[in-house]
Amino acid sequence: TNYILGVVDQFRKRGHTTGGFNLVIDGDIPFGAGLSSSAAVECATAFALNELFGFNVPREELIRVAQKAEHEYAKVMCGIMDQFASMFGKKDHVVRLDCRSMDYEYVPLRLEGYKLLLLNTNVKHSLASSEYNERRQQCEAGVDLVRQRYPEVRSLRxxxxxxxxxxxxxxxxLVYRRCKYVVEENERLLEGCRDLQQGDLTALGMKMFRTHRGLSDEYExxxxELDFLVNAVRENDAVLGARMMGGGFGGCTINIVREDAIDSLxxxxxxxxxxxxxxxxxxxxAGIEDGTGLL
Structure with missing residues (x-):
């Protein structure tokens, strides 16, 4: 309920008072599986209350409402990516988001003959929230060290x-290893978008394996369980790429798998x-569908 109460609280802090309402939530996103179920609940609640009470808050602000609800009620100092993807998702596209400027671009994901297969470890990522906050502090410490010599630096990007x-x-x-992973991953993301634009799923898959190695060995x-699943498919010709997803310490791996090989795998x-x-x-x-909206 903290996510829902957090959204209501954020609307009130913005001068929008809700009346009473009945709310039923249904879905098939497993909780604690690294699939951003909290962002989905926050964004769905924010969108529904915005429609129900006629607040006319634009989508760009609704994702801020959802993010601040997580900060202040769930005590997770998350970024904006999960909420943005939940609110602005587009069928059969990935989103390249600049979290500083909030500029974004839709990049087609063409999976001819392949599917996105999530493998749920069934390990609940109970450490993810506290460890996320710690990793964020470590990255901020790295930025502070760099800024002592390069005052123009604002963030790791x-x-x-x-x-x-x-x-x-x-x-x-330790801070060096954390920061190095983030800097290199930023570049991998841009290269991965170029791979998608060129229709090169094989190159994207190789980057997914490299990202997982960084998340395991450098960002820790x-x-x-996650490492077992990624390593188990690494040499499988039917799998182009695999990596953990979400906050880590459990949850799912995401795999690009040849459609006719899923059952046997x-x-x-x-x-x-x-x-x-x-x-x-x-x-x-899994499939990539449109983001939050009215049915």
Whole structure:
């Protein structure tokens, strides 16, 4: 209920008073699986109350309402990406979002012959909230160190790996590794969008594997169950790419898998996963649909 109460609170802080309302939430997004279920609840609630009470708050502001609800009620100092994707999603497209300027671009995701397969570890990511806040603090510490020599720097997106080597590595090796992952991942994202524009899913998939290695070894937000699933498909010719998703420490991996190989992959992997972890493996075939709206 904190997410819902947080949204109501944010509307009131903006001068919009709600009356009483009955709210029923239904969905098929597993909670605690790294699929941004909290953002989905926040955005759905914000959109519904905005329509119900005629507040006429634009979508761009509704995502801020949802984000602040998470900050102030759930105590997770999240960025804007999950809420933006939930509110502005477009069928069969990914969103390239600049979180500083809020400029965005839709990039087509053409999956001819392939599907997005989510593999749920069934490990609830209970550490994700506290660890997210800690990673954010570490990145901010890295920016502060760089800014001592380069005062024009505002965030890690302004920083190069060479600057991290110069300003951060000797001062704090752990902060250096965290920041280096983020700087390199920013570049991978831009390259990945170019891969999609060129229809090169193979190149995108290779970057997904590299991203997971960084999340596991450098940013350290993975877990052995997630690593097991990514490593298990790495040499499978039917899998172009795999990585963890969400805040980490559990949840799902996302995989680009040849459509005709999904059943055999899951049948072969599920018993191996259970033997290694004692947990059931839950496959979810996902699609990219439009964001929050009226039915």
């Amino acid at each position: 302004d920083v190069t790996v060479a600057q991290l080597e110069e300003c951060v590595r000797e001062a704090d090796e 937000v993975s877990c052995r 899951v049948s072969a992997l599920a018993p191996k996963y259970k033997e290694a972890t004692g947990l059931e493996l839950t496959p979810i075939i």
